[in-house]
Amino acid sequence: MGDIVVLVKPALNPDMVRAKPDGAVDLDAIPLKLDDIDANALFEAQKLKKTLGGKIAALLILTWGPVARRQKDLRMVAQEALARGADEAHIVADDEIIPGDPVTTASAVVATIKKAGLNPDLILVAEASIDQTTGQVAGRVAAKLGYPYISFARKLEVSDGKVIAERDLEEHIEVVEAPLPAVVSVTQEINEPRPPTLIQIRRAGKKPQNYYKISDLGDVKKPVKEILEQRILTVARKQIIIEGDTLEEIAEKLIEALEKEGVLKI
C-alpha cells in the first residue's frame, strides 16, 4: 500500500498584486496562499485514499522568499493542506533555491520523496499554478522518477494497480490507462472541493509538518532562470459606476455612454 503525494504550491496571490512606485512588482508585499487547483488535487486525493489506502503527503517547495519573511504564510498553507485532508506535510524552505524555477522544484520534489521515505502510488499535481502558470513540474517529476505521466485529468479512478483517467484536451477527451505508480496532473473541473470543516481545521494542528533545508536533501538543482524584470500590467479603465433611481434610467445611461464611446452597432 503506497502513499498519495500531492504537490502543494505556496503561490503568490494574484488577487493581491502590489506594485512599487516605479511599476515593478513588489514581490515581498504579495502574500502567499495555497494554490487554487491544489485544493482540487487534495480533494481528489481524499477520494482516492478510500480505494488506495495509505497516507496523503503534501509536499511544499517554497519558491518565493526570503524564507524568514515567508514563515507565517508557509505554515498557513501547510496547515490548510493538512485541513484539506493531507496526513502530513513535507516542506522545503531554503533561500538557496529562491526564487525557484521548475528545474529546481522538480528536483527538490524528488529528493524530498526519497528523504521523507515516501512510497508513492500516485503523485497528484495541479495542471498549473496561479502565479507562474508554467504547468511543467508534474511532467518533470514523472520523467525524473521514470513514472508514467497523465496530464490534464478531469476524471480519475484507480483499481487493480492501475489508474484510468480522462485527459481533457482542446478538441477531444482521451481515456487513458497507466500502471501505478504514476504522476497525474488534474484540472479545475475534476471536482468541487469543499472547504475544510472546523473539525478538520482543528485536527490539522496536530498533524506533522516536517521542514527541510537543501543540505538535508542532497542533490537539488540550483535555479538557472534569471529574472530580469517583473512589471505590473496596468490597463487604465474608467471605473464609472452608472447610477440612477430606476433600472430604466441606468439602462438608458449605459446605452448613452456606449453610444458616445462609439462601440454600439445599433
Place this chain on the structure above:
Amino acid sequence: MAGALIVGSSIQEIREALGAVSSLEGEKVVLAYGKAAENEALSKLGVKVYKLNSSHPDHIVKAVEQLFEKFKPSIIIGWITKNNRAALSYFAGLHDIPMATDVTELGIEGDHVVYKRGFLSERAIAREKIPTPAVVLINQKVFAPVEAEASAQVEEIHVEEEKVVLKEVKPKMLSGINLEDAEIIVGVGRGFKKKEDLQLAFKLAELLGAQVGASRPIAADYKWLPEDAWIGISGKRVAPKLYIAIGISGAPQHMAGVMNSKIIVAINKDKSAPIFKQADYGVVADLYQFLPVLIKKLEERKKK
C-alpha cells in the same frame, strides 16, 4: 549547439514557431505530429521535416529525444498546447533543461534566451533569461509566421513503446464560433443560475450583434456553452471593441483574456466584485432584473 527543433501539430503553429526563431543561427528541423503529419504543406516549409503519426505525449517525447540527440538544437519550440506542455515538460525533465512557457517575446543572446511572459495570472509581465538548450512554448498568434514556401525533405519517424495506454477518444462539442474576430462580446459567468437563463444573454447579444463568450466554469465545468466560448488565460484571448461581462467576478485568469478589449462593461450584483475595478462602466444590479430592462430599452431604440 545551434539551431532549433520545431515541434507542432499544425502548419500554422510550425510557421509561427519558425518565425519566432528566424534570427537564430543553425539548422532548423521540424517534428510535425498528429494532424500536422498528414498535411501536404509539410513538404513546402523549406526545412527538413520529420512526421510522427501520433499525438501521444509519450511518443512525442521519444521522437523529440531522437531528434535532440541527432541535431543537438539549442531551442526546442512550439505553441503552448496541452500535448506540447505535457510532452515537452517531460522531455525537459529528462535532461533537467529549462523550459519557458506562454512566451510572447523571444530574443537570443549568445547561449541564452531572453523572453517575456505573463506572471501572476497575467496581472504582471516578467522578462526572464535561461541558458540553452531550452524548451520554449510560445503563445498562439503572437509571432509572425514564416510564409515563404520552398520544397524540403519529409521523413517519417517511428516510435513505439508508451507508458500510458490510450483506450478511447471522445469528441468534444465545439460550435466553431470565432470570438477572436468578434467586435462585441457578451460574456456570461456563474451569476447565471441555470443554462436556460443564458437566453437573456443571447437575446442581448442578438440585439447588439454580439457573440456570446463565457467564463471557464460555464464552458468547461457546467458545459452550458461549448468550450470555444471559454475566455481567459486557459481559453480564448479576445479583443472586441465592447466586452459586456455579466455575472462574472473578474478573476485575473478570466480578465487576462479580455485585457485588450476597448471598452469593458460589468454587470454584477455585488458592488465589491473585483470586476468593477477592471471595467469602464459598471452596473451594480441583479442581472435577472437588469437584463430584461436593458433588452427592452435596446428594442425600443431599434424600432426608432
